[in-house]
Amino acid sequence: MAPRTDEESRWFWEACARQEFVLQHCVACGVIRFHPRTLCPACLSAETAFVRASGRGEVYTFTVTWQNQSPAWRERLPYVLAWVQLEEGPLVLSNVVDCKPEAVCIGLKVEVVFEDAGEGLAVPRFKPFEGA
Numbered sequence: 001m002a003p004r005t006d007e008e009s010r011w012f013w014e015a016c017a018r019q020e021f022v023l024q025h026c027v028a029c030g031v032i033r034f035h036p037r038t039l040c041p042a043c044l045s046a047e048t049a050f051v052r053a054s055g056r057g058e059v060y061t062f063t064v065t066w067q068n069q070s071p072a073w074r075e076r077l078p079y080v081l082a083w084v085q086l087e088e089g090p091l092v093l094s095n096v097v098d099c100k101p102e103a104v105c106i107g108l109k110v111e112v113v114f115e116d117a118g119e120g121l122a123v124p125r126f127k128p129f130e131g132a
């Protein structure tokens, strides 16, 4: 299912389709922000630069869902919903995939993977980091 987009966020989902996790960097105060938005939440500046994130982070906290009858989710059961803290600082609410829920723990190192969502968009999810 494609994410709902608007003028503030469509560029982000399109970048994900190019396998890029892009964050906004406030030129005025230096804050790196996620989710996409026009104004900096810290200083309200609209001066924005874009930085390609490493795509790596760690699980800040998570929950495992065992029951969900929504057609979009029931085929994924059980699934992990997690707040992932990126190396660049922002927290991202997403799923941890490609592992059993029992393998997920707070502090688990993860890296982004992009799931095609159709319509030229993709959704970032995270899997256990296997790199060095």
Ligand SMILES: [Zn+2]
Residues within 6 Å of the ligand: 026, 027, 028, 029, 030, 031, 040, 041, 042, 043, 044, 045
């Ligand atoms: Zn700012």
